[in-house]
Amino acid sequence: xxxxxxxxxxxxxxxxxxQDLKHxxxxxYALLAPIEPGSTLVMSTPRNEQVKGTVTRVGSRIxxxxxxxQMHTQQAHVLHISPTKPIHIEPLMTIxxxxxxxxxxxxxxxxxxxxxxxxxxxxxxLTELMFNALSNLSGSAPPSTTPSINSTIVPxxxxxxxxxxxxxxxxxxxxxxxxxxxxxxxxxxxLWLRALEPVDAPVFFGTKIGLAIGTVRRLEHDEMxxxxxxxxxxxxxxxxxxxxxxRQQPLLSGSKPMEVYVREKVRVESADPNxxxxxxxxxxxxxxxxxxxxxxxxxMGSECQD
Numbered sequence: 001x002x003x004x005x006x007x008x009x010x011x012x013x014x015x016x017x018x019q020d021l022k023h024x025x026x027x028x029y030a031l032l033a034p035i036e037p038g039s040t041l042v043m044s045t046p047r048n049e050q051v052k053g054t055v056t057r058v059g060s061r062i063x064x065x066x067x068x069x070q071m072h073t074q075q076a077h078v079l080h081i082s083p084t085k086p087i088h089i090e091p092l093m094t095i096x097x098x099x100x101x102x103x104x105x106x107x108x109x110x111x112x113x114x115x116x117x118x119x120x121x122x123x124x125x126l127t128e129l130m131f132n133a134l135s136n137l138s139g140s141a142p143p144s145t146t147p148s149i150n151s152t153i154v155p156x157x158x159x160x161x162x163x164x165x166x167x168x169x170x171x172x173x174x175x176x177x178x179x180x181x182x183x184x185x186x187x188x189x190x191l192w193l194r195a196l197e198p199v200d201a202p203v204f205f206g207t208k209i210g211l212a213i214g215t216v217r218r219l220e221h222d223e224m225x226x227x228x229x230x231x232x233x234x235x236x237x238x239x240x241x242x243x244x245x246x247r248q249q250p251l252l253s254g255s256k257p258m259e260v261y262v263r264e265k266v267r268v269e270s271a272d273p274n275x276x277x278x279x280x281x282x283x284x285x286x287x288x289x290x291x292x293x294x295x296x297x298x299x300m301g302s303e304c305q306d
Contacts, residue, residue, distance in 0.1 A: 003299075006299055007116060007299050007300065010295060010296060010299045011116060011119060011296070013295075014119065014123075014292050014295070014296060015109075015110065017288070017292060018106055018109060018110055018292075019110060021106065021285060021288060021289070022103065022106040022107070022110065024281060024284075024285055025099055025102050025103055025106065025285065026103060027281065028099055028133075028278055028281050028282060028285070029096070029099040029100065029103065031274050031275075031277060031278045031281075032059055032060060032092060032095065032096050032099070032274075032278070033059060034058050034059030034060075034061070035058070035059070036058060037056070037058075038056050038057050038058035038059075038063065039056065039057045039058075039272055039273070039274055040054055040055070040056045041054060041055055041056070041057065041189055041270035041271075041272060042054055042270055043055055043065070043067060043189075043191050043268050043270050044268065045266065045268055049068070049070055050069070050070050050071060050266050051067060051068070051069060051070075051191070051193065051266060051268045052067070052068045053065060053066045053067035053068050053078075053079075054066065055067070055081065055189070055191075055270075057089075057189060057272065058086075059092070059096075060088060060089050060092035060093045060095075060096055061086040061087060061088050061089065062081060062086060062087040062089065062182060062189075063081070063083060063086045064081050064083050064086075065079070065080075065081040066078060066079070066080055066081075067079040067081075067191075069193065071193065071195055071264055071266060072264055073195040073263045073264045074177070074178060074195050074264070079170050079174075079180065080170060080171040081169060081170060081171075082168070082169055082170060082171050085166065085168050085169040085235075086169070087165045087166075087169050087182060089182050089183070089184070089189070090159065090163055091136040091137070091139075091183060091184045092136075092184070094132070094133075094136050095133045095136050095137060095278075098129045098130075098132050098133040098136075099129075099133060101129055102126055102129045102130070105122060105125060105126060105129075106126070108122075109122045116296065116300055117300075119296065120293065120296055120297065120300065123289060123292055123293040123296065124293060126289050127286065127289040127290055127293055130282055130285050130286040130289055131286060133282055134279070134282050134283065134286055136184065137184055137187060137275065137278065137279050137282065138184070138185070138186055138187070138279070139183060139184050139185035139186065139190070159181070159183065160179055160181035160183075160192055160194065161228050161229060161230050161231065161257075162230075162231045162257075163181065163233075164179040164180060164181045164230075164231075164232075164233060165180045165181065165182065165233070166233040166234065166235050167232070167233065167234050167235065168234065168235040173234075176196070176232040177195060177196050177197065178193065178194070178195060178196065179192070179193070179194040179196060179230065180192070180193060181194070184275070185269060186279075187271065187272060187275040187276040187278070187279045188269040188270060188271050188272060188275070189269065189270050189272050189275075190267065190268070190269045191267070191268045191269070191270075192265070192266070192267055193264075193265070193266040193267075193268075194223075194262045194264070194265050194266075195262070195263045195264040195265075196230060196260040196261070196262060196263065197260060197261055197263050198258060198259065198260055198261075199227050199259040199260060199261055200259075221262070221264070221265040223262040223265055224261070224262065225261065226261070226262070227259045227260070227261060228259070228260055228261075228262065229257040229258070229259060230257060230258055230259075230260045231256075231257045231258075232258070
């Protein structure tokens with residue numbers, strides 16, 4: 001009848017569109033491919049010289065870099081990123097996994113003459129994968145205090161407490177009083193530096209007097225006076241690869257979590273042209289997936305679930 005002909009037509013149109021979408025997803029995946037020489041990005045604070053230097057990203061890793069650090073609560077020194085111990089950026093690894101899963105699902109969808117209900121479910125999963133990839137790229141992941149193995153969105157606001165760069169990724173190795181963490185925000189690579197002290201560290205009498213009369217100035221920021229359970233990662237071990245929709249992540253050899261205060265916090269960002277291009281492509285793909293899902297749902301006579 002008429003409804004069946006219309007359904008067959010829309011399924012044919014969707015399959016034609018999915019072939020083009022598969023090529024587009026493969027293009028997105030290629031933007032994160034570990035191809036030398038990678039992207040060299042300037043990492044410098046704009047109005048002072050707290051941080052000055054460059055880092056090089058290849059794929060989902062920071063493979064080299066030199067950062068001159070002049071924090072108020074730390075001795076001035078240079079951080080050299082070891083070329084043999086690259087730093088993995090977990091959100092980029094998650095995006096790679098989302099895109100890889102999308103390519104595999106698109107291949108399966110195009111090779112299989114599935115029912116309309118199965119095709120609708122496949123489109124829903126593809127839409128979710130694009131959304132998760134975009135969320136990680138924009139840094140808009142929901143806040144959380146603990147990692148979840150089932151989530152494909154990295155909780156950017158809390159991940160520094162357990163996913164800071166391993167000490168042996170630097171030459172010389174990082175002290176436990178300094179956290180170095182790379183994240184993503186609006187297609188920028190963001191470097192966070194945090195000077196830490198144990199919550200039970202004694203406060204000297206002279207410091208107390210200085211704070212009271214104003215001769216010692218506190219460095220105010222949004223994490224001050226809040227205790228955090230921080231894991232000092234001594235070294236990065238071989239990566240554990242998780243299958244399916246679960247994310248892959250580096251295994252870190254860390255001490256037991258210790259409660260710390262963040263004495264000083266510095267944020268530096270650098271726009272990455274390849275990631276900006278990736279965000280534009282993913283946004284377009286996400287909108288297209290939603291449209292295909294809605295069109296099929298209308299013809300099937302069911303409401304599209306966002």
